[in-house]
């Protein structure tokens with residue numbers, strides 16, 4: 001059967017980006033048959049709104065989503081040269097996220113779907129990230145996923161659409177949160193990730209000896225496989241604060257060395273635990289398919305936009321005989337294309353909630369609960 005195409009409008013309002021996107025996805029036998037195309041990708045960052053506070057203020061975020069979402073949806077239809085009646089379905093983030101913002105996108109999506117009599121699909125934001133690499137690359141399931149964002153740091157085995165198994169996760173701060181806090185304590189502004197990355201380029205990665213929590217804690221089971229691939233970043237943040245206080249007053253060169261040393265520690269944590277997860281994933285894959293060969297490793301989430309970390313994780317993937325896939329930086333950070341794509345995949349598979357208007361906004365919603 002030749003592929004036909006479906007068109008989905010996606011809305012994203014769970015944090016500090018207001019976004020609307022339209023994607024086209026080729027479908028064959030009830031599943032995606034390739035990357036497809038992003039026909040519109042409208043994103044409005046609220047960074048300027050929140051920057052004076054050094055972090056996202058939920059109430060301000062919700063109000064900004066409400067003010068701008070309608071205009072962004074209209075701009076998305078313009079950009080794609082399409083209208084609501086051309087859509088096969090409407091998808092919006094239903095959680096996890098800041099509840100006021102989630103409500104704005106979810107309610108808008110439901111209203112559009114009701115008005116146009118189209119199916120509505122409530123999407124888990126993390127599933128959007130988990131599938132984001134499929135927007136631009138032809139990657140089949142299963143794959144190993146490292147999801148690194150402002151709210152999450154997890155290693156997951158993605159067996160199929162909707163089938164996610166947690167292999168490891170942070171026991172305290174998310175990795176993006178660690179970047180943001182590190183930037184704040186060096187007065188570098190919000191969001192911290194891009195700024196630390198920029199400063200670290202001029203720094204010495206071995207200038208300061210910062211801790212690598214949980215790396216020496218590596219128990220194995222009777223098969224010699226790691227029993228956890230967890231992360232912990234709160235101790236690293238405290239150590240960075242103490243080191244920065246000792247080095248004060250900070251000048252450009254000192255900030256660069258601190259940023260570079262911090263990033264090196266994060267890189268060691270992410271690569272070491274990803275390597276352990278690759279060993280677990282390889283073992284599980286062998287059990288399932290009984291074959292050798294190259295497996296797939298996918299990065300997603302805002303922190304995956306970081307070039308230094310992409311390079312480090314790429315080297316680990318090569319060592320362990322995994323192919324690395326990373327979305328372009330603009331699809332790593334929050335966007336609505338990934339929400340539209342997740343909606344398209346679920347629509348194609350017939351995985352749609354029977355009572356879509358009853359879908360509630362959720363502040364917490366683990367991916368392995370789907």
Ligand code: KG4
Pocket residue numbers: 015148149150151152175176177179180191192193194197301302303304305306307332333334
């Ligand atoms: O995925 P995302 O846009 O939003 C969430 O779902 O959380 O991720 C935002 C996080 C922020 O903590 C930000 O500092 C971090 O991603 N981030 C980066 C970079 N760009 C964004 N962290 C490190 N390096 C970057 N280049």
Ligand code: ZN
Pocket residue numbers: 125129149150301302333334
């Ligand atoms: Zn996100």
